[in-house]
Amino acid sequence: MDTAFMRKTFALIAKGLIEKEQLLQKEPTRYPYSKALQHGINMFLAASQQAGCQSAVQYADETSFLTHFITKPISDWFSDWNPDIIDKLNFREEPFYAYEAFAYQRSGNIYTPSSDCYEFLEIQDNDIINGTDERILYEKMKVLDQETYCKIRRYIIEHPIITIEDRRAMSLDLADNQAARDAFQFAYEEITGDSYRCPCCGWTMIPGKYGYHCHSTHCTDIIPELTDERKLDISAGELYRLKKGIMRYFAAPGKLELEIVTFCEKKKIRWALWPQMDRYDVEIQFANGEIWEIDAKAYRNPMALRTKIQNDNGFPEGEYARGYFVIPSEYTVNQRNYTTIVNRALTNQKNVKCVTLKSLKTEISRKENSCHAE
Ligand SMILES: [Zn+2]
Numbered sequence: 171m172d173t174a175f176m177r178k179t180f181a182l183i184a185k186g187l188i189e190k191e192q193l194l195q196k197e198p199t200r201y202p203y204s205k206a207l208q209h210g211i212n213m214f215l216a217a218s219q220q221a222g223c224q225s226a227v228q229y230a231d232e233t234s235f236l237t238h239f240i241t242k243p244i245s246d247w248f249s250d251w252n253p254d255i256i257d258k259l260n261f262r263e264e265p266f267y268a269y270e271a272f273a274y275q276r277s278g279n280i281y282t283p284s285s286d287c288y289e290f291l292e293i294q295d296n297d298i299i300n301g302t303d304e305r306i307l308y309e310k311m312k313v314l315d316q317e318t319y320c321k322i323r324r325y326i327i328e329h330p331i332i333t334i335e336d337r338r339a340m341s342l343d344l345a346d347n348q349a350a351r352d353a354f355q356f357a358y359e360e361i362t363g364d365s366y367r368c369p370c371c372g373w374t375m376i377p378g379k380y381g382y383h384c385h386s387t388h389c390t391d392i393i394p395e396l397t398d399e400r401k402l403d404i405s406a407g408e409l410y411r412l413k414k415g416i417m418r419y420f421a422a423p424g425k426l427e428l429e430i431v432t433f434c435e436k437k438k439i440r441w442a443l444w445p446q447m448d449r450y451d452v453e454i455q456f457a458n459g460e461i462w463e464i465d466a467k468a469y470r471n472p473m474a475l476r477t478k479i480q481n482d483n484g485f486p487e488g489e490y491a492r493g494y495f496v497i498p499s500e501y502t503v504n505q506r507n508y509t510t511i512v513n514r515a516l517t518n519q520k521n522v523k524c525v526t527l528k529s530l531k532t533e534i535s536r537k538e539n540s541c542h543a544e
Contacts, residue, residue: 171217173259179217180244180266182210184291187240187273187283194280203232211235214247221251233279240281244269265290265473274387285386288418289469293478303356304415310353312447318350320443326357327424330373330417334408357420358410366400373417374402385417388470426466426498426527427451433531437538449486454534457541463490464530467497472511475524479515485522493522496530 186207193202211232218226229235239247244266248256261267269290273281311319325340332340337358344351365374366382370389375382375396382390402409412421427443430452434441440455450463465485469475475495479485485493495512502508512524525533 171220173261173264175213176217176259176261177264177266179210179213180290181294182206182213184210184272184283184287184294186210187281187287188291190281191283208232214239218251221248221255223250225250236273236279236281240273241271241275243271263473265293265471265477268471268473270387274383282383285388285418286470289471289474293469293474293481302415303413304419307353307357307416307420310349310356314347314350314353316444316447318344318347319448322350322354322357323420323424323444324428325354326412326416327421327428329412330371330421331361331367331402331409331411332358334410337410357412357416359413361402361404361409361411365402366396367402369396369400371417371422373421374411375400385414386422423451423466423468426468426496429527430454430464430466430496430530433534437535439534439538446488449488453490456537460491460537460541461489462492462494462534462537463488464494464496467495467524469497470501472501472505472508476512476515479512484516484519491521493519494530495522495524496527497524499526499528502526 183206186204186209189204189206190202193200193204211230215226215230215235229238245268248261248267256262269286271284272287272290273283276282311322314322322344329336337355340354341351344354361374363376365376367373368375368384368389370392371384371386373385373389375384375389377396382396384390411417431441431443434452434454439457442453444451445453451466452464454462454464456462463485467475467478469478475497479495485495495516497508509524509526509529516522516524
């Protein structure tokens with residue numbers, strides 16, 4: 171057993187949990203089995219035995235494994251391991267080790283994958299995202315011209331929930347571009363059942379037996395109680411929301427992109443969203459012609475972002491003076507060394523670094539001021 175073995179173990183467990191969720195959506199009355207999950211469980215238990223936990227074998231069947239482990243933070247899974255092994259394999263530097271629980275209990279032995287589980291799986295090299303809503307939408311959007319692409323992507327970010335009138339108005343607006351209208355309509359689904367507007371992200375929050383759930387477990391962590399005025403009134407007519415995967419992958423990181431643009435607009439700095447067919451997220455050009463490219467990243471776990479950057483071979487090449495991976499400023503509240511961890515992977519790209527949104531704004535202002543001082 172080595173670090174690569176453990177990475178694969180957690181990738182299989184995350185993949186398995188999401189596969190089960192997908193199966194359950196298709197056939198709600200059947201218990202969903204995932205080979206990937208059982209494979210991951212077997213690998214974890216084999217590794218545990220090698221690390222000195224003789225009791226691991228009692229969790230070999232899926233139900234007892236899920237009951238015992240799946241709603242606990244990942245570092246807790248190793249509480250019975252020999253600590254020397256954890257040090258020797260350097261687990262504290264691994265993305266999986268820093269994650270909270272991969273799932274929460276929905277009912278009985280049904281578990282819903284957490285946003286941490288989705289985030290972890292996203293940095294893995296595998297094909298599970300093929301065939302998902304976000305991938306299909308991306309394929310539909312890719313063929314659009316730059317202006318229409320930006321228009322629809324921006325609309326999606328700004329409107330997690332729309333009314334039937336909004337849907338009609340936008341469809342009418344796109345009437346002469348069938349591919350664009352099709353992409354737009356695909357992004358949304360009708361809301362059925364009781365839901366509230368999430369005060370955190372603006373998507374739907376649904377009360378269930380084990381508390382509220384939204385697209386992100388982080389929303390539910392900070393919402394104490396939902397008031398009646400947040401309840402969505404379906405009686406007034408149909409409402410639509412973004413499909414979950416589209417909310418997660420398009421809309422959530424998009425807020426950061428739009429915030430950068432709003433800031434540049436205020437400073438009268440030239441900007442472009444998703445330039446060069448989405449090669450970057452935001453491009454800005456200063457008064458002296460200098461270009462900066464920016465990639466917005468919404469990974470809460472710095473080790474996950476670092477792995478993702480390494481898998482992508484760093485920041486995309488291009489004719490820019492500086493490149494930035496920018497993260498929401500609040501991510502550093504509990505992880506003060508977030509950017510330091512990521513920047514260790516960027517030492518061979520001297521003009522690229524990872525910063526918080528707050529520091530990026532400071533650097534943009536400083537640069538713009540120096541242009542006017544010249
Ligand atoms: Zn939310």
